[in-house]
Amino acid sequence: MKFRLxxxxxxxxxxxxxxxxxxxxxxxWSLGRISGKGISKAGNSVVYSVSTPDxxxxxxxxKTYVMPLEGGTPGLVTSTTEFLNxxxxxxxxxxxxxxxxxxxxxxxxxxxxxxxxxxxxLIYDQLNYRxxxxxxxxxxxxxxxxxxxxxxxxxxxxxxxxxxxxxxxxKPFGGPEDYVWSPDGKTVVYASKKKYGTAYAVSTNTDxxxxxxxxxxTSNLTETNKGYDVNPSFNTAxxxxxxxxxxxxxxxxxxxxxxxxxxxxxxxxxTAQRDDIHVESYTWASDGKSLFFTAPIDGTLQLFNVxxxxxxxxxxxxxxxTKGDFDVTAVVGxxxxxxxxxxNDMNHATELYTVDVNxxxxxxxxxxxxxxxxxxxxVKTERRFVKTIDGKQxxxxxxxxxxxxxxxxxxxxxxxxxxxxxxxxQFYSFRxxxxxxxxxxxxxxxxxxxxxxxxxxxxxxxISKDHGGIVMQxxxxxxxxxxxxxxxxKNRLGCVGASYGGYSVFMLAGxxxxxxxxxxxxxxxxxxxxxxxxxxxxxxxxxxxxxxYWDLKNAAAQKSYKEFNPSNFVANWNTPILxxxxxxxxxxxxxxxxxxxxxxxxRGIKSKLIVLPDENHWVLHAQTALVWxxxxxxxxxxxxx
Numbered sequence: 001m002k003f004r005l006x007x008x009x010x011x012x013x014x015x016x017x018x019x020x021x022x023x024x025x026x027x028x029w030s031l032g033r034i035s036g037k038g039i040s041k042a043g044n045s046v047v048y049s050v051s052t053p054d055x056x057x058x059x060x061x062x063k064t065y066v067m068p069l070e071g072g073t074p075g076l077v078t079s080t081t082e083f084l085n086x087x088x089x090x091x092x093x094x095x096x097x098x099x100x101x102x103x104x105x106x107x108x109x110x111x112x113x114x115x116x117x118x119x120x121x122l123i124y125d126q127l128n129y130r131x132x133x134x135x136x137x138x139x140x141x142x143x144x145x146x147x148x149x150x151x152x153x154x155x156x157x158x159x160x161x162x163x164x165x166x167x168x169x170x171k172p173f174g175g176p177e178d179y180v181w182s183p184d185g186k187t188v189v190y191a192s193k194k195k196y197g198t199a200y201a202v203s204t205n206t207d208x209x210x211x212x213x214x215x216x217x218t219s220n221l222t223e224t225n226k227g228y229d230v231n232p233s234f235n236t237a238x239x240x241x242x243x244x245x246x247x248x249x250x251x252x253x254x255x256x257x258x259x260x261x262x263x264x265x266x267x268x269x270x271t272a273q274r275d276d277i278h279v280e281s282y283t284w285a286s287d288g289k290s291l292f293f294t295a296p297i298d299g300t301l302q303l304f305n306v307x308x309x310x311x312x313x314x315x316x317x318x319x320x321x322t323k324g325d326f327d328v329t330a331v332v333g334x335x336x337x338x339x340x341x342x343x344n345d346m347n348h349a350t351e352l353y354t355v356d357v358n359x360x361x362x363x364x365x366x367x368x369x370x371x372x373x374x375x376x377x378x379v380k381t382e383r384r385f386v387k388t389i390d391g392k393q394x395x396x397x398x399x400x401x402x403x404x405x406x407x408x409x410x411x412x413x414x415x416x417x418x419x420x421x422x423x424x425x426q427f428y429s430f431r432x433x434x435x436x437x438x439x440x441x442x443x444x445x446x447x448x449x450x451x452x453x454x455x456x457x458x459x460x461x462x463i464s465k466d467h468g469g470i471v472m473q474x475x476x477x478x479x480x481x482x483x484x485x486x487x488x489x490k491n492r493l494g495c496v497g498a499s500y501g502g503y504s505v506f507m508l509a510g511x512x513x514x515x516x517x518x519x520x521x522x523x524x525x526x527x528x529x530x531x532x533x534x535x536x537x538x539x540x541x542x543x544x545x546x547x548x549y550w551d552l553k554n555a556a557a558q559k560s561y562k563e564f565n566p567s568n569f570v571a572n573w574n575t576p577i578l579x580x581x582x583x584x585x586x587x588x589x590x591x592x593x594x595x596x597x598x599x600x601x602x603r604g605i606k607s608k609l610i611v612l613p614d615e616n617h618w619v620l621h622a623q624t625a626l627v628w629x630x631x632x633x634x635x636x637x638x639x640x641x
Contacts, residue, residue: 021375022402023439025629028430029053029622032368034350036342037064039333040083044069046332046340047083048352050368053622060622069335069354071365088176089148091185096146096153099179104165107138126197131536132172133584133616141167143179143190143211160188160211160218168192170206170230180232182262187212189221189232189240201538205248208232208240221260227253231281235288238262239308243279244269249539250464252421254457255279257293259308270306270316271295277304277318278423278453278460283331292321292331292339292357296423296454299383299395301327303341303355321360325381327426328355340365344428346399347378347435377402379438381426386447386481389473395455396478397424399434399444409489411640412443414479414516416497416504420463420544421451431619431628432498440633441641442494445482449474451500465546465556467500468507468564475508479515491517492640496632498522498580499588499617503566506596509577510569518639520632522580523588523617526596527567528560534589570599576606578635580628582615608635 021027032050039046046069051062065074066083077083088097106112109119122135129136145158161168168190169178179190193206208221208229222229227245234240240260245253256271257279270291271277280301282293290307303322309315322328325345332340332352339355343362352366380400385393401410415434417424424446428435434444448455450471451463463471475495483490495516497505502524509519525531529549532541542548546556562568577600581593593609600607610631612624619625 021377023376023436025436025626027372027376028433028436029055029625031349031372034342034352034366034368036330036332036340036352037080038084039335039340040066041085043335045083046352046365047080048366055622055626058621058623067365069338069340087181090181091183093151094148096148097179097181097188098144098146099141099169100144100157101139102142102159103138104140104163105138107136111138127201128197128536130586132586140165141169141171143168143188165196166192166194177231180234183234183236183238186214191230191232201536202542203248204228204245204251204539206230208242233284235284237288241282241284241291243282249543251540257282257291257306261310268316270308271318273316274318276454276456281330286334294328294330296425298454299397299448300325300425301329301423303328305357321357322355322362323360325426345426346381346428348373349428377439379435380404386478388477389470394474394478395448397446398482399438399446401438401441401443406487408487410441410443410487411492411494412445412482412488413437414475414493414495415444415446416475416495416501417446417452418497418499418501419451420467420500421453421460423452423454424448431625443488445478447474447478464544465560467503467544467560472507472511475504494518494520494636494640496520499524506566509575510566510572516575518636519575519577520635521577521596523582523585524592525588526592528565530591530595531588534591536586567595570603573600573603573605576639578608578631580610580612582617583611583613584616587617
């Protein structure tokens with residue numbers, strides 16, 4: 001009996017200790033990353049892939065599975081052909097719609113001087129000479145028709161954009177979603193920004209083009225719209241949907257879901273009725289009468305449905321399907337009243353769920369990371385509302401360490417979101433992972449400050465031309481409000497962020513008035529003038545700063561360069577700072593981080609610069625990511641704990 005009791009006690013203690021393990025960088029980078037591929041042809045199963053990082057090899061491997069829609073044991077598959085239709089094959093089976101890089105313009109020294117075969121010079125006479133993480137080399141993405149015979153590729157591809165110095169898919173992030181077949185197979189619609197050189201760098205005006213297979217003629221379907229037109233998709237009746245922004249040069253404009261009736265080219269905006277709706281992704285419902293889409297709302301990403309009235313005068317009706325403290329990030333497919341979606345929250349990486357479209361009920365379908373999470377203590381996330389300097393109520397996510405004890409005092413981090421106009425939701429990042437931060441003993445304060453969709457267009461747009469203004473007060477009001485709590489150690493406050501969040505760190509370092517004891521910035525903007533002179537997508541700085549620094553008559557621009565430029569406030573820096581920067585980041589070039597580090601060093605401030613030679617604006621390699629994480633928590637241990 002004593003032995004049984006001893007065994008039971010030991011078992012319970014062992015089980016408890018396993019469940020109390022904390023999230024670590026190694027655990028984070030061992031999780032499977034799920035991507036839904038679609039519902040099977042038969043409609044009874046879902047196909048998805050799982051990518052798993054291999055730290056030793058410094059790369060990821062991927063496997064594909066099929067699982068019944070009612071759940072169960074997934075089966076490993078080597079090819080998806082048996083299960084999924086290929087939407088890029090023409091309805092008559094004669095062509096495969098694809099894309100390829102095509103050399104259009106001479107750029108290299110060898111292009112101009114063929115005899116100099118070892119030259120690696122790049123010669124430019126216009127912008128855009130580099131983009132995101134690549135130098136322009138005269139090659140462009142072109143949409144291609146590859147002839148098929150009995151499903152086999154044959155013959156030479158037909159270039160739908162022959163000799164054009166334009167891209168489709170769009171660079172840097174476009175893919176197969178940028179080109180589609182019409183249901184009758186007579187036309188191809190593709191997205192492209194048909195501007196070249198400097199005009200390309202200062203504009204966001206992408207359009208949808210229709211290529212007629214019979215005549216070879218191309219027509220612009222969206223010529224009257226001056227902003228983004230992307231992600232075209234047909235329903236079976238031949239009506240064309242896409243995502244649209246209105247204003248040229250404004251990359252974070254309200255993004256709406258629009259539909260064109262191809263018979264008369266009439267266009268209907270389905271989401272204009274909702275000021276708080278900024279559509280992230282969408283898909284047609286299987287009956288072609290409505291569309292499902294995801295959008296940020298109140299600090300989460302949720303699933304919506306909107307009816308397309310067609311040629312009637314009935315107003316589109318928007319219905320929110322899901323609600324809760326989680327993010328629905330994508331729709332994978334539909335079978336009747338059941339959708340399969342991707343879902344995550346601050347405690348869990350993406351898994352697939354089924355959703356009943358009638359009532360929003362959700363059921364977890366995949367369980368790729370269940371075993372890992374069963375051994376990890378979860379963190380608590382809480383909604384708070386903080387009154388801002390102008391009397392608004394601002395949503396603030398607060399993330400607490402596992403086994404939080406309100407009678408203890410905790411070091412606390414202000415998390416500054418990037419974007420600048422991107423939502424701060426129940427996201428799950430493999431770099432800025434709030435669960436991991438909290439698991440290391442920190443309370444995390446994450447404000448939904450100005451410049452975030454999901455709280456109305458006015459709230460989102462207040463950040464433009466005011467980067468260092470009221471937004472900085474949003475940050476300070478959030479951390480000041482939480483600092484009043486007895487469990488927050490006001491003597492151990494840190495501030496961290498990347499991209500616009502990195503800019504925020506640099507800016508707050510000069511105006512925080514000794515609130516913070518440490519800063520961490522990744523790929524942040526330090527100096528507006530040099531940023532304007534070296535960034536590649538000039539439409540961003542033109543819109544958000546107000547224009548170039550040499551335009552002395554432009555009051556908005558001059559205010560930005562004077563009042564919102566972090567380098568102007570370095571004389572006030574007095575706090576330790578860690579700076580990361582990717583050497584292949586051409587949106588916010590490496591020199592921004594170098595300047596900040598050099599300023600800190602010359603002022604005698606404890607500082608560290610970590611250069612990531614093979615990374616762009618993200619951190620994509622497993623071993624580099626682990627160095628990033630280890631240095632992050634090492635720095636906090638040195639400066640905050």
